[in-house]
Amino acid sequence: MEIIIQPDAEAATSVAARLIARLLSEKPNAVIGLATGSTPLRLYQELVGMKLDWRQVTTFNLDEYVGISPQHPQSYHSFMWDNLFGHINISVKNVNIPDGLANDIPGFCASYERKIIAAGGIDLQVLGIGTDGHIGFNEPTSSLSSRTRIKTLTPQTRKDNARFFGSEAEVPHHCLTMGIGTIMEARQILLLAFGAGKAKAIAEAVEGPITARNPASILQMHPVTKVCLDPAAASKLELQEYYRWVYEHKPVWQQL
Ligand code: F6R
Numbered sequence: 001m002e003i004i005i006q007p008d009a010e011a012a013t014s015v016a017a018r019l020i021a022r023l024l025s026e027k028p029n030a031v032i033g034l035a036t037g038s039t040p041l042r043l044y045q046e047l048v049g050m051k052l053d054w055r056q057v058t059t060f061n062l063d064e065y066v067g068i069s070p071q072h073p074q075s076y077h078s079f080m081w082d083n084l085f086g087h088i089n090i091s092v093k094n095v096n097i098p099d100g101l102a103n104d105i106p107g108f109c110a111s112y113e114r115k116i117i118a119a120g121g122i123d124l125q126v127l128g129i130g131t132d133g134h135i136g137f138n139e140p141t142s143s144l145s146s147r148t149r150i151k152t153l154t155p156q157t158r159k160d161n162a163r164f165f166g167s168e169a170e171v172p173h174h175c176l177t178m179g180i181g182t183i184m185e186a187r188q189i190l191l192l193a194f195g196a197g198k199a200k201a202i203a204e205a206v207e208g209p210i211t212a213r214n215p216a217s218i219l220q221m222h223p224v225t226k227v228c229l230d231p232a233a234a235s236k237l238e239l240q241e242y243y244r245w246v247y248e249h250k251p252v253w254q255q256l
Pocket of ligand 1 (some may be wrong): 034035036037038039040062063112127129130131134135136137
């Protein structure tokens, strides 16, 4: 894991945006995995401002709530079109977001996995992290080799996400999410975390044991994972000074 601690969330986001811009210039038909939530909002704004060419890009979103329509204002479909897809030249047919209204949920999840493979696999997966260490909606104790499937949100995640809905009662109980095994097959992973609320989850994921109690800790086994943090999210890392030192001393050819 490469831990990149920047002076603030804006700077950490810029590192992530530059990495995605570089991927698109090297591989215009890249396959990108995307996340929703508060964390990537600034990243999407920055990507929109960069006016990149997305015509050949294919995207796969991590997750979607079960039981709400794509038109629901809090669906992840709405989130993605409002915050990214509606402002770039991506082709609608190349956008993939789990269908929260699928009748045959296991069948839909299996077809989502097949689509990722048919697209050539994910080149870069953007991730946020839950306060409990979830990635996608793979909550603690999720199988570390799981595939796309239905999951039950924890009471904590429903509480955390109530801010997007009118009340906690309106937050769905279930979601469809790429599995941890699915995420781990991405060639490159870019995890972003900002704010003190994420500090414990980040410290456990980066410096703790690999355990399904903190699903993000499996990223220690991924060969190309970058973790972009602001100082608050990094505040519980024991080796934070070392990570800063490493980043400052990167060989020129590795700099972002
Ligand atoms: C969303 C997702 C989740 C979020 C996580 C953090 O697609 O996969 O894992 O990244 O819940 O959410 P925020 O960014 O709102 O703190």
